[in-house]
Amino acid sequence: xxxxxxxxxxxxxxxxxxxxxxxxxxxxxxxxxxxxxxxxxxxxxxxxxxxxxxxxxxxxxxxxxxxxxxxxxxxxxxxxxxxxxxxxxxxxxxxxxxxxxxxxxxxxxxxxxxxxxxxxxxxxxxxxxxxxxxxxxxxxxxxxxxxxxxxxxxxxxxxxxxxxxxxxxxxxxxxxxxxxxxxxxxxxxxxxxxxxxxxxxxxxxxxxxxxxxxxxxxxxxxxxxxxxxxxxxxxxxxxxxxxxxxxxxxx
Numbered sequence: 001x002x003x004x005x006x007x008x009x010x011x012x013x014x015x016x017x018x019x020x021x022x023x024x025x026x027x028x029x030x031x032x033x034x035x036x037x038x039x040x041x042x043x044x045x046x047x048x049x050x051x052x053x054x055x056x057x058x059x060x061x062x063x064x065x066x067x068x069x070x071x072x073x074x075x076x077x078x079x080x081x082x083x084x085x086x087x088x089x090x091x092x093x094x095x096x097x098x099x100x101x102x103x104x105x106x107x108x109x110x111x112x113x114x115x116x117x118x119x120x121x122x123x124x125x126x127x128x129x130x131x132x133x134x135x136x137x138x139x140x141x142x143x144x145x146x147x148x149x150x151x152x153x154x155x156x157x158x159x160x161x162x163x164x165x166x167x168x169x170x171x172x173x174x175x176x177x178x179x180x181x182x183x184x185x186x187x188x189x190x191x192x193x194x195x196x197x198x199x200x201x202x203x204x205x206x207x208x209x210x211x212x213x214x215x216x217x218x219x220x221x222x223x224x225x226x227x228x229x230x231x232x233x234x235x236x237x238x239x240x241x242x243x244x245x246x247x248x249x250x251x
Contacts, residue, residue: 007233009034012085014078016068016125017095019046021194022144022223026092029224030231031057035090038081039063068095068121078128087136090231091129093122094144096162103157111158118162119169126173126184134180140231143170145186147246163188167242174240183239185230190246192218214247 013030017023018039027037031054039054039061041047047063054061062084066077081088096118099110122143133139148156149163167186174184191201191208201208201217209215226245229235244250 008228008231011035011089011231012038012081012087013090013092013231014038014040014081014088014125014129015092015094016040016066016121018092019043019050019063021197022189022192022220023092023094024050025192025194025220025223026094026227027054027061029220029227030090030092031059031061033228034059035231036060036085037062038085040066040068040077040095042067068125069116071124074124074128078125078132082132088129088132089139091125091133091139091141092144092227093125093141095121095125096144098156098159100155100159101157102155106157114158115162118159119165122166122169126169130173130177130182133182134177137181139177139182140235141173141182141184142227142230143173143184143186145170145188145242147188147190147244147250149186149188149242150244150250170242171240178239183230183235185235185238185240186242187223187226187230188242188244188246188250189223190218190244190249192220192223192245194220212247212249213251216247218245218247 013035015027018027019041031037036059037054039047039050044065051061051063064077066073143166145166146163148160149167170186223245226243
């Protein structure tokens with residue numbers, strides 16, 4: 001075993017929500033490590049644009065359309081990946097959303113949208129890919145959680161609830177599939193600078209930095225290190241864990 005990530009060339013990864021934000025950054029990091037990437041998005045055109053970019057790293061990159069809250073679409077997507085590539089080595093369960101509202105103002109439909117995307121989506125995609133990996137007797141699943149999964153935040157009731165549940169679901173997945181050599185872990189980012197978060201961070205930057213002991217925001221390079229580690233053989237004895245990439249804010 002070499003350095004973390006040195007064994008990733010030629011592996012096959014699915015990245016949900018891979019056309020923008022953190023998902024895009026992770027897909028790019030995997031492509032740079034030599035991983036063939038399946039970019040999953042509700043917007044096929046956006047996914048295809050990212051796949052075309054990633055192919056520039058000399059890997060095979062394709063786009064697949066799927067709504068992670070729709071069991072049929074998820075199962076069809078996973079089946080198509082297995083048909084095309086023959087296997088799935090890595091799953092980045094990233095697709096998510098947020099509605100920032102006070103609990104007293106949060107509509108039931110808004111609660112359901114957040115929980116269905118952030119939690120049900122992790123379950124449905126994890127279940128479909130888990131079946132493939134259990135059959136293979138090998139696989140790496142990385143669920144994207146958040147520091148909000150362990151820290152309360154005003155106006156983020158649905159989001160905090162969903163991300164806390166993702167951490168617990170990660171532990172159960174890990175325990176149920178450990179005998180089949182499938183490692184399941186979560187990554188909990190703090191504020192990561194991406195085009196999607198830029199406007200919010202610009203308004204709240206001073207307030208955010210006060211909550212981060214390192215005194216700076218996270219970057220995609222910070223997050224990529226954790227992803228490459230958990231996707232590689234370097235983490236073969238690590239499962240059921242939540243690794244927080246947060247500059248010390250959960251400490």
